[in-house]
Amino acid sequence: MTEEDLKEFLDANKAEIQAQVKQRLIEGLLANHSWTMRDQISTVVSEFMKEEIIPEVKKHLISEKSAILEAAIASTAEIGDMLTKAMVANAAKNITGNNYGFNDLLKGIFAR
Numbered sequence: 001m002t003e004e005d006l007k008e009f010l011d012a013n014k015a016e017i018q019a020q021v022k023q024r025l026i027e028g029l030l031a032n033h034s035w036t037m038r039d040q041i042s043t044v045v046s047e048f049m050k051e052e053i054i055p056e057v058k059k060h061l062i063s064e065k066s067a068i069l070e071a072a073i074a075s076t077a078e079i080g081d082m083l084t085k086a087m088v089a090n091a092a093k094n095i096t097g098n099n100y101g102f103n104d105l106l107k108g109i110f111a112r
Helices: 003-012 014-063 065-095 100-110
Strands: none
Touching: 003 014, 014 065, 065 100
16 A cells, blocks of 8 residues: 555545544543542532432431331330230240140149
8 A cells, every 4th residue: 555545545534533533532531530430420429418318308307207206116016015925825835735844844833
């Protein structure tokens, strides 16, 4: 290929060559700076969450404080009832039947 042929080839493909150079430059910049961009974006999102979202969520929770507290109290009472029922059911199982541990306990209590 002569120098003249090379000039003709470059002139004929100028737009495509420029597009490829531009695309590779963009890809190179993104590859080189992607970690920096991710860190900066993460920082911006964290600041936004801290300054804008969290205070609004806190305001909403404060406005619903009594309902949340009532639900928490009701839940603890319900959990207590469930535990009591489970303990009673377990005790009933231990009392009935030929439970040697229970029988020994009764003998030990009433033997004196």
